[in-house]
Amino acid sequence: MKQRTSLIDLSMRAWAVIVFAFLFAPIIIILIYSFNNGRLLVAWGGFGFDSFASIVTKPAIRDAVWVSLQAGVISALIATVLGTLAGVALARRAGKWVPWFLVLLVLVTVTPEIVDAVALLPWMVFLGQDVGLGLFDNGIVRLVVGHSLFSTAVVAYIVRSRLIGLDESLEEAASDLYAPPLRRFTQITLPLVTPAVLAGALLSFTLSLDNTIVAAFVQVSGSTPWPVYVLSAVRTGLRPEIAAVSTIMLLLTLGALALVAVVLRRAGDSATDIAKTVGGG
């Protein structure tokens, strides 16, 4: 019996190693190929730093990354503010409106991105040209709007599940001690949900940086975000610079992730709680 037990455990561990290898294979490949000195990304042409050097000399790449960062920060801000407020309302102010609002959030989450994309393109054109709101002809505005929808729903879920897990008595104590609603919100409720808000903000930012489908449709030429630049390169020919930029962005993302993990751990969450918060469950 003892022998059989350890055999099952052993095969599960082997399976885990295989899964991790599978998960990391393409990422490691991209890391290695960012030092490819060849002309095309797929064909190895010797080790070197040419690709990193050409990031500096090619303005198109830097512009694309800059557009992505701008859209990411602004849409994360909007999604975090809207989602946090909605999440607090969902958790603390139950009423007849809650099921309807949840249906809306679920619809936003389950609608395939491609449908959002094809719907937003004519809508932006309509708002910008037919209604005359020139704001919606601006590339960054369009990207921000498109990226904020899904993220708003995600932040609302995360904040809601965090607050539902917390006792309301602290907030009640505050109002029993005559704290006005606004002060109660900023001094009690908000600090309680901070880890969830942070996780939501980071998730929104990453989702925005990652967003290719909606961005490809709503983008205005002149403000092409990074993933759309890469997508067009897939069609015309991938060069090693793309891997180099990805390597830099991966390192930045890992840094941000580590930062959030440290903040969450300070707040006393276990690894499992962090996974639950970040995973939105």
Added chain:
Amino acid sequence: MTTHSTNAPVTMLDTPPARRRPDWLKGPRAALALPAWAWLTAFFVAPVGMVLWFSFGYKPGIFGTHANDRLSFDRYAEALSPTFFQTFQNTLWVGVTGTLICLAISIPFAYWLAVKAANRHRGILLAMVMIPFWTNFLIRTIGWQIILAPEGWFSGLLQATGALDEPLDVMFTRTAVLIGVVYNYLPLMVLPLFVAFDRVILPLREASKDLGAGRWSTFINITLPLAKPGIIVGILLVYIPLMGDYITATVLGGAKGNMAGQMVANQFQTAQNWALGSAMAVVLILTILISAAIAFLVAWLASWPLRARGRLVLGSPK
């Protein structure tokens, strides 16, 4: 929440006294959801509603994209005609197979992560699962393009070891798309399954073993049923975006691995037939909803005999 009037007899069945607060305090907080509501109505409900409206129209001439002066279901008939129907079939195949493969990979893996892995390593292992998830979707897929290339090193390795006689030939096929989507959505299956297995606490599993159940029987009868909500979440998190995916199919699929998302995109970007593209988008959403509903119905019916026989009844039955 019932509204209290001041001169009504005080019944506190629903709220304990300490929780009573003046009504003016309740109002503002419900209003906190209003900005999100307005934002999502303006930029989700309205545009998607417009697509629904377009789908009943038609394409007027070569230069027009859509017209709605005659309304009909003709675009739906067109979207379901044999040429396009095949793509929907293909999408459904990739969606269902991909989700099942993700599930098969994730169940032992997430179980190991939640139950077997050492406690002090769990945080870092979870972070490792999430790293691909936080790397750009498109870049990860391009990584697979490098690995699967017929003239690439992996193909060379397979040939050198004698596993293959000729260069690897999976790029631009349905298999390549399947590898890509399984890879891209795997973390979305692992995380909810991990949380679900993590919730099935040790004492329950030990109790099952103390009562004479083997480890396999414990897993099937205790752990798996209790983890069911997490499994459902995982299936939905993978299946829905997978069905609408168009990036993976564009990078790895080529012409042979066409998916519905590309077809919708083509109608809007290349063919400029917004009416047909809209109808396809609606058909895609309906396909996802109906297939998910059928899957859950089948799973529910299939587990009927199991539930009737093996239900654990606590206390005396009525």
